[in-house]
Amino acid sequence: LPLWSTSGVDERHGGFHEALGFDGSPLMKPKRMRTQARQVYAFAVAKERGWTGPADRLIAHGIDFMTGKGRTARGGWVRTLNIDGSVADPTEDAYDHSCVLLALAHAHISGHADALRLGEETFAFLDAHLEDSRMTGFLETSDGEGERRSNPHMHLLEAFLAWHQATGERAYLRRAAQIIDLFRSHFFDPESWTLGEHFDDGWKPVAGEKGSWTEPGHHFEWASLLTDFAGRSGQTELTAFARKLYASAVANGLNRATGLSYGAVSRQGLPLDRVSRSWPQAEAVKAAIALDGTGGPDLKPEIEARVGRLFRWHIDPAPLGLWIDRIDERGRSLATDVPASIFYHLVCALTQYLDGTAGEGG
Known part of the structure; x- marks a missing residue:
C-alpha cells in the first residue's frame, strides 16, 4: 500500500499507472479502465479494513480521472485511455463496467459523495446497452459483437x-x-x-x-x-x-x-x-x-x-x-x-x- 499509493499514482495526468518496473518506477503504458477502477476499489477496501493512509484522496483522485476522461456519450465507460487521459479505445465493455461498479460500491461505503449517483447511471447504461435482448446475461460489448464469456458475468456478480x-x-x-x-x-x-x-x-x-x-x-x-x-x-x-x-x-x-x-x-x-x-x-x-x-x-x-x-x-x-x-x-x-x-x-x-x-x- 505505501508504494502503490505513491509511486503508483499519476499525479501529472491523473489516475493510476498501469504498471511499475521492479525499481518501483512507473511504466508509460495505456491506462485500462478496469485498472483505474480496481485501484479505487483496493484503496476503498484498505480503508474499510483500517488502513490509515490517504484513502479518501486516492479514491477521489481515481474517480475524478475516470469520470473526467473515461465516460462515453451514452453514460458508459471507455475501455482504455492514453497516458495523458485521451481516449485510446472507446469500446463499452461489460468487463470494464463490472470493475467500475465494484469500485463505486466500495467508494460509496467509504463515503464518496458521487459514487451512488455514478453507480446508478452505470446500472442504467448496463440495462440499456449491455443486457442481452433475450435477457440471458450480458453482451461482451455494447455493439453485440464476438463470442460470449462467463468471466464478465462473474465480475458483474461480484459487483x-x-x-x-x-x-x-x-x-x-x-x-x-x-x-x-x-x-x-x-x-x-x-x-x-x-x-x-x-x-x-x-x-x-x-x-x-x-x-x-x-x-x-x-x-x-x-x-x-x-x-x-x-x-x-x-x-x-x-x-x-x-x-x-x-x-x-x-x-x-x-x-x-x-x-x-x-x-x-x-x-x-x-x-x-x-x-x-x-x-x-x-x-x-x-x-x-x-x-x-x-x-x-x-x-x-x-x-x-x-x-x-x-x-x-x-x-x-x-x-x-x-x-x-x-x-x-x-x-x-x-x-x-x-x-x-x-x-x-x-x-x-x-x-x-x-x-x-x-x-x-x-
Whole structure:
C-alpha cells in the first residue's frame, strides 16, 4: 500500500499507472479502465479494513480521472485511455463496467459523495446497452459483437453483491440471482465439475480447445462468490457448487512441482496454459477462507499453505511492495514488470487472511 499509493499514482495526468518496473518506477503504458477502477476499489477496501493512509484522496483522485476522461456519450465507460487521459479505445465493455461498479460500491461505503449517483447511471447504461435482448446475461460489448464469456458475468456478480453490501437493497440480490441462474444452466458442467469460459450466442461451448478451456483461478473466484451469495440469499445449496469448483481446481488445476495454480486446464484436467500468475494464488486463498466453516473439512491448514506459496513464489522474491506476476512451470520468473491490475487481488486476499487470523496470537 505505501508504494502503490505513491509511486503508483499519476499525479501529472491523473489516475493510476498501469504498471511499475521492479525499481518501483512507473511504466508509460495505456491506462485500462478496469485498472483505474480496481485501484479505487483496493484503496476503498484498505480503508474499510483500517488502513490509515490517504484513502479518501486516492479514491477521489481515481474517480475524478475516470469520470473526467473515461465516460462515453451514452453514460458508459471507455475501455482504455492514453497516458495523458485521451481516449485510446472507446469500446463499452461489460468487463470494464463490472470493475467500475465494484469500485463505486466500495467508494460509496467509504463515503464518496458521487459514487451512488455514478453507480446508478452505470446500472442504467448496463440495462440499456449491455443486457442481452433475450435477457440471458450480458453482451461482451455494447455493439453485440464476438463470442460470449462467463468471466464478465462473474465480475458483474461480484459487483452486484458489493452493491447489496453497500446499500442493503434486495434489488441487487435479484440482479445477482440472474447471474446465478446462468451459472447453473450454462456455465457449470456437472460431469467434470468445471466452469466453461467461451460460449456461442446460444450459451453452448464454442468448438475446439477454447470450448474445453477452464481456468482454476476463476473456479476459486466463483467459489468465493457463490458462498457469499448463498449467505446473503439463503440459497445454501450453492455451497455444494462452490465446493465442487474448488475441488476440481485443486485436483486438476495445480502444478504439482510448485503447488501453484496453472493458467488454464482442459475439462479433462490437461494443462493448456502452464504459466502460474499471482492472482489465481490469491483467489485460492480467498476461496479457502470463504469455504472454511461452511460445514465441510477444516481448511485452515490449507489456507496457511496457500498463503505460504503466494509469498514464497510471488511476493518474497520481489522488492518490497511489488510481486512476481508470472512464473513458469519450473518455478522461474517470467515477469518483466508489475501490473497494477493484480493489486486488488492481493489486497483483498491478504486483508481477509489477516482478518481471519486476528486474535489467534503468534
